Amino acid sequence: MQHSPHRRRLAGLLAGLLVLLAALAACGISAARPSAVRHPGKPEVDTRSVSSNDPRYHATWPQVRGAQPLTDALGAYVAAQVRRFVAEDGTRGGGTAAPELNINWRLVADDKAIVGVRLERYRFAGANGETSGHTWWYDRAAGRLRPNAALVTSPEALRDAVLAALQAPSADHDVDRGLVATSIAAGIGDLDLTTDGRLRIRFAQYEVAPGSSGVVTVVLDDAATRDLLTPFGLIARKAVAPSASASPSLPVTPPAPPVPPAPPAQNVDCRREKCIALTFDDGPVADTTRLLRILRREQVPATFFVLGQQVQMYPDTVARAARLGHEIGVHTWDHRQLTTLAPRRMLAELARTQQEVADVTGVRPTLFRPPYGASDRHVLRTAGRLGMAQVLWSIDTLDWKTLAVRPTVREVRRSARPGRIILMHDIHRTSVDAVPRVIKVLRTQGYRLVTVSQLLGAPQPGQSYSQR
Ligand code: NI
Numbered sequence: 001m002q003h004s005p006h007r008r009r010l011a012g013l014l015a016g017l018l019v020l021l022a023a024l025a026a027c028g029i030s031a032a033r034p035s036a037v038r039h040p041g042k043p044e045v046d047t048r049s050v051s052s053n054d055p056r057y058h059a060t061w062p063q064v065r066g067a068q069p070l071t072d073a074l075g076a077y078v079a080a081q082v083r084r085f086v087a088e089d090g091t092r093g094g095g096t097a098a099p100e101l102n103i104n105w106r107l108v109a110d111d112k113a114i115v116g117v118r119l120e121r122y123r124f125a126g127a128n129g130e131t132s133g134h135t136w137w138y139d140r141a142a143g144r145l146r147p148n149a150a151l152v153t154s155p156e157a158l159r160d161a162v163l164a165a166l167q168a169p170s171a172d173h174d175v176d177r178g179l180v181a182t183s184i185a186a187g188i189g190d191l192d193l194t195t196d197g198r199l200r201i202r203f204a205q206y207e208v209a210p211g212s213s214g215v216v217t218v219v220l221d222d223a224a225t226r227d228l229l230t231p232f233g234l235i236a237r238k239a240v241a242p243s244a245s246a247s248p249s250l251p252v253t254p255p256a257p258p259v260p261p262a263p264p265a266q267n268v269d270c271r272r273e274k275c276i277a278l279t280f281d282d283g284p285v286a287d288t289t290r291l292l293r294i295l296r297r298e299q300v301p302a303t304f305f306v307l308g309q310q311v312q313m314y315p316d317t318v319a320r321a322a323r324l325g326h327e328i329g330v331h332t333w334d335h336r337q338l339t340t341l342a343p344r345r346m347l348a349e350l351a352r353t354q355q356e357v358a359d360v361t362g363v364r365p366t367l368f369r370p371p372y373g374a375s376d377r378h379v380l381r382t383a384g385r386l387g388m389a390q391v392l393w394s395i396d397t398l399d400w401k402t403l404a405v406r407p408t409v410r411e412v413r414r415s416a417r418p419g420r421i422i423l424m425h426d427i428h429r430t431s432v433d434a435v436p437r438v439i440k441v442l443r444t445q446g447y448r449l450v451t452v453s454q455l456l457g458a459p460q461p462g463q464s465y466s467q468r
Contacts (some may be wrong), residue, residue, distance in 0.1 A: 045107065046286045047313055048075070049427040050082065051335070052400055055090035056372045057082055058282070058335040059103035059307070068117050069145055070138040074117060077134065078103055081121060089125055096376050098341035100124040102333050104309070108192040109239035111141055116192055116236060124340055131215050132204030133190045137236060148191040151233035152199070158191075159184040161224040162201055172213055179208040193240045198232075199225045268454050274418045276447045277455040278302040278438070279393065281331055281369065281424040284310050284317040291432045292321055298439050303452040304426070305331035305369040305391075308353030315360045320360035327451035329367035329391060330354050339374045347382050354386055367391050367452055367459060375464065384462020390461070391452050392466030393423035399431040408434040413441045421452060421466065 007362045044065045051058040059082065061074040081103060087465055089099035102122040109116035137146045145366040152158045159181055166175055183203055190202040201211075203216040220228070229237060268275065280291065295302055304321055306328060311318050322328055332338065332349040341349065351366060358364040370379055375390060383390055395415045399408045408431060412422060422438075424431045442449060456465055 024390050035309065038151045045313075047105075047310065049282060049285065050078065051282055051425065051427065053372050053396070054094065054326055054401075055086055055101075056094075056098050056337060056374075057085055057101035058371065059101070060116055060334075061103065061119060062107065064107075064110075064115050064117070064138070067138045067140065067379065070115060070117065070136055070145070073136055073145055074105075074119065077119065085123065089123075092126055093371075094374075096374055097124075097126055098337070098372070098374065099126050100337045100340065100372075102334065102336055108135060109137075109236050111239040113235050114138065114239045115140065116239070118190070118192060122213060122336070124337065128211060129340065130205050130211070132207070133215065135145050135190050135192050137232075139232070146232060148188040151191055151193075151230060151236055152188075152228045154228055155184055155188060157228055158188065158199075158201070161199075161220050162218050162230060165218050165220055172209060172216060173220075174209045174213050175216055176208055193225075193237050194219055195240055197225065197237050197240065198222060198293065199228060227420055230231075268448060268450055270419065270448075270450060270455050270457070273448045274446050275450045275455050276416060276418065276442055277450055277452045278435075279305060279329075279369070279391070279421055280424050280426040280431075281305045282307060282310075282335065284314040284321070285427050286314070287429055287432055288314065288317050288321070288426045289304075291435060292317070292324060292326075292427050294432070295326070296324055299435065300439055300449045300451075301325050301327070301451045301454075303327040303329055303367070303391075305329045306353070306357065306366055307331050307335055308333035308349075308356045311353070311356045311360055318357065318360050322363055322428050325451075327367065327453055328357050328361055328365055329369060329452070330357065330365050330388060331369050332371055335371045337372055337374045338370050338379045339376050343378065343382070346379065347385075350382060350386055350388070354388065366461070369393075380462055380464060387461045389456075389459035389461055390464040391421065391456075392451065392464065394420040394466050395422045397422060397424050397431075397434075399424050399428055399434065403428055403430045405434040405437065409437045409441060413445075416442060416445055419446075419455065421455065 001139060046063045047060050048063055049060045059078045061078055063280050081101065085101040092099050104120050106118050108118045115138045116135060118133055120131060120133045121397060122131050126409060135148055135149065137148065148157055162180060163177055165171065166177060192200055194200050199220045201218050205211055205215050209216050227366050234463060280302060283304060301439045304326055318328060330350055330353045333353050354365050366388055368383050369391050373392050380390055395412065397408045397411045402408060426432060439449065453459060459465055
């Protein structure tokens with residue numbers, strides 16, 4: 001069939017448009033596609049993080065689109081907790097049992113009417129850890145936060161129902177009923193609903209029972225819940241989010257034997273060449289896509305030590321990083337100091353993250369980096385069992401501390417030596433801002449930028465590496 005001149009012109013235009021789109025994609029301009037997970041019918045959530053290696057803290061909280069007062073309240077809570085931690089424990093040094101603050105989040109309810117977010121705070125003071133939680137409720141229709149108490153008819157009615165539930169034979173007998181009453185009278189801070197619609201109240205570790213009981217959770221039965229819920233509580237119950245686990249559990253199946261990473265795109269012999277490796281910790285976050293664009297433009301491979309919970313949030317970003325030839329290593333699930341964890345939990349932190357990365361990228365990581373660089377022989381042995389080598393760093397740019405481009409670039413210029421591993425964090429926008437200049441400085445000094453596995457040759461599982 002003959003095409004009319006008009007149709008040919010149209011085809012030409014379309015072809016031109018495609019070429020233009022391809023060109024835009026090549027410059028990364030078309031990356032308007034959001035990297036955050038878009039749950040069907042649910043509001044988009046991005047994460048924010050703050051972290052510091054000295055003193056040791058890491059906090060992540062959600063930024064829920066269309067719920068700015070909620071984001072602000074969560075940010076204010078995190079800031080206050082960090083300030084308090086730094087003032088009280090922040091100067092007590094490093095090692096394998098340094099004080100630590102860790103804050104993580106979970107969406108407990110989420111629909112057009114309401115958003116509920118629970119933050120869990122873990123604080124380790126050098127001997128004992130203490131876990132507590134707080135839940136926030138945001139009323140989308142009213143555009144304001146509502147207290148936990150708004151879910152129930154009255155604090156007294158809730159107290160009576162909780163005390164009754166504690167009389168059940170299955171209840172924790174170490175719980176002090178007087179302390180439960182005192183706690184509820186002082187304010188309801190951690191109230192939500194289970195996925196099957198029952199009210200659940202939690203008390204901080206040590207608050208109503210000995211520390212060995214951990215966080216005390218009381219779930220009311222259907223009848224008690226029905227009697228207690230207010231109209232607002234009913235709205236919250238309708239919006240209850242399926243439980244995404246905040247803390248790692250062990251994978252159901254034992255980890256598969258490690259698969260060697262894909263061969264590097266270009267052959268490089270770092271015994272002959274002047275190599276150096278850029279590494280980025282704590283991501284991925286939304287801004288990681290910008291970093292990937294920069295690295296692609298500069299044709300530079302890097303190594304990302306990712307958190308499992310962030311991989312779950314931004315799987316596309318990690319898959320893309322792997323496709324672009326970057327190396328993906330494990331940085332635990334939720335950035336806990338591994339040396340203070342029980343063996344099972346330590347294994348779960350590494351194994352679950354390794355599995356998550358393998359699921360998303362098709363490549364099982366062979367490298368890991370412990371949060372804060374805190375490691376010991378147990379950590380190394382656990383990593384070895386999973387087929388991973390430990391990678392520390394030789395240049396700490398202190399980007400997490402200065403949060404500025406110039407000192408980050410200056411530290412790289414001053415400390416670059418062949419074979420070194422540079423530590424940066426893609427959670428800070430200033431760190432990403434610094435990357436083009438960091439690359440320029442290193443190239444001017446004659447360095448070849450490579451992945452960690454390229455730099456190390458063949459890193460051995462269970463061994464630790466930090467180059468000079
Ligand atoms: Ni980290």
